Amino acid sequence: MRAVICALFAALISTVGTPVGAEASTAPAAAPVSVELDRMTVSTRIGQRFGFISTVRNDSDRPMPDLIAHLNVLSIDPAVYVDPEDWSTRRTIYLPPLAVGESARLTWDVQAVNAGHFVVYVAVTTKQRADEQITGSNVLRLAVAQERTLNPEGMLPLAAAVPTVLLVLVVLTARRRRRLR
Amino acid sequence: MGDVDQLPVRAGARAWSVVAARELRDLWVSGRGLLLMLAYALTLSVTSYLVASNEVLNFLEQREAVSLTLQVAVAVGSLLVLVAAADAVSGERERGTLETLLLTPAPRRALILGKGIAAFSLWVAAYAVSVPYVWYLAQGVDVVGVSLFSGLVVGSLLALFLAGFGLLVSTFAQSNRISLSVSLFVLLALFVPTQLPTALRNVWAGELLARADPFAAGLGYLGKLVIDARSPVEEATWLVGPLLAAAIAVAVALAVAGQLALRPGGRG
Numbered sequence: 001m002r003a004v005i006c007a008l009f010a011a012l013i014s015t016v017g018t019p020v021g022a023e024a025s026t027a028p029a030a031a032p033v034s035v036e037l038d039r040m041t042v043s044t045r046i047g048q049r050f051g052f053i054s055t056v057r058n059d060s061d062r063p064m065p066d067l068i069a070h071l072n073v074l075s076i077d078p079a080v081y082v083d084p085e086d087w088s089t090r091r092t093i094y095l096p097p098l099a100v101g102e103s104a105r106l107t108w109d110v111q112a113v114n115a116g117h118f119v120v121y122v123a124v125t126t127k128q129r130a131d132e133q134i135t136g137s138n139v140l141r142l143a144v145a146q147e148r149t150l151n152p153e154g155m156l157p158l159a160a161a162v163p164t165v166l167l168v169l170v171v172l173t174a175r176r177r178r179r180l181r
Numbered sequence: 182m183g184d185v186d187q188l189p190v191r192a193g194a195r196a197w198s199v200v201a202a203r204e205l206r207d208l209w210v211s212g213r214g215l216l217l218m219l220a221y222a223l224t225l226s227v228t229s230y231l232v233a234s235n236e237v238l239n240f241l242e243q244r245e246a247v248s249l250t251l252q253v254a255v256a257v258g259s260l261l262v263l264v265a266a267a268d269a270v271s272g273e274r275e276r277g278t279l280e281t282l283l284l285t286p287a288p289r290r291a292l293i294l295g296k297g298i299a300a301f302s303l304w305v306a307a308y309a310v311s312v313p314y315v316w317y318l319a320q321g322v323d324v325v326g327v328s329l330f331s332g333l334v335v336g337s338l339l340a341l342f343l344a345g346f347g348l349l350v351s352t353f354a355q356s357n358r359i360s361l362s363v364s365l366f367v368l369l370a371l372f373v374p375t376q377l378p379t380a381l382r383n384v385w386a387g388e389l390l391a392r393a394d395p396f397a398a399g400l401g402y403l404g405k406l407v408i409d410a411r412s413p414v415e416e417a418t419w420l421v422g423p424l425l426a427a428a429i430a431v432a433v434a435l436a437v438a439g440q441l442a443l444r445p446g447g448r449g
């Protein structure tokens with residue numbers, strides 16, 4: 001399973017939308033499936049959830065059993081690290097068999113956990129041909145705006161003030177005890 | 182409890198409230214409670230500043246940072262309660278003041294209840310100290326209400342459990358050293374399930390252990406509400422373990438209070 005997902009990811013980095021295995025010098029073979037996303041762009045704020053639908057269609061001349069769809073997120077900015085596991089808890093969907101010309105709609109739920117610009121796409125393969133052919137969807141361009149988050153400058157006065165107040169109380173209590181004695 | 186020989190148990194006054202008032206005064210006016218709060222505040226200051234100054238945290242990791250601060254607040258706050266409760270009887274025994282205490286007209290159950298209330302007051306104060314830290318960190322990721330609410334519920338249940346457990350051990354321990362050692366050993370053992378790998382927690386035995394252990398269940402409940410944004414009601418079953426543990430520990434500590442003796446196993 002992990003190998004399949006890794007293979008999907010590695011292949012898609014270089015060949016989104018193109019069947020893997022097609023040589024540069026030769027015409028790419030027609031993909032047996034097509035994947036379309038219902039949204040092209042999404043703008044949101046960090047922490048917000050959004051959803052989109054991908055439609056997977058069997059374009060081949062034979063039924064397609066064991067189709068696997070996988071969601072991926074990549075950052076355009078090399079300084080922003082993306083852990084796709086954080087973005088969606090359900091990133092791989094195993095589809096029921098698709099008859100010739102039949103399609104399936106898959107709903108994806110995503111939470112924006114980093115600020116920046118990202119590309120979201122869905123890759124599809126079959127259980128039997130995972131190591132040789134992967135089809136990628138069109139891309140969804142995602143812009144995530146930063147919101148107010150943890151603020152270290154504001155934290156410092158608070159982190160100093162609370163113990164200071166308690167220290168003053170300790171000293172005052174000790175003085176009072178000494179006076180009572 | 183220094184001047185226990187003058188314990189004014191007036192007619193009509195509830196003995197436990199008199200004992201509690203004396204113990205609370207002893208704890209807070211003597212400055213011992215304030216010193217513990219100072220150490221507690223320093224721990225929270227260091228923890229919260231470290232998590233707030235980490236600039237590479239993503240949104241979920243920031244929620245985790247809030248959850249971490251909350252868990253430290255709850256765990257250390259309830260640890261203070263355990264230390265005070267474990268000292269309650271065995272400390273008097275070791276300092277030679279238990280005999281005087283037992284000669285007062287207060288029922289022994291009232292003595293234990295009063296001491297338990299004083300120990301629990303450490304959690305109340307600890308929670309009050311933790312509020313500004315949690316409020317400040319949680320407002321950045323909009324989880325102030327849920328953090329403060331869940332921290333209060335879970336912390337109170339764990340503090341009740343540890344107060345009951347500490348008093349129980351202290352009632353039967355010959356010395357303070359034994360009482361504190363046993364209490365802290367059990368506390369450490371209760372923390373072990375919180376470190377179980379996720380894969381182990383997903384099998385039925387692991388989940389049962391995590392739900393039965395009051396610490397794993399309580400701290401897990403905090404994580405589910407603060408990090409995963411689950412509703413308090415949806416995950417309420419995680420509170421069954423801490424609730425049962427608190428009820429049983431307090432009930433047993435009060436039930437065996439009648440056996441409180443000058444020497445463990447002896448008769449008053």
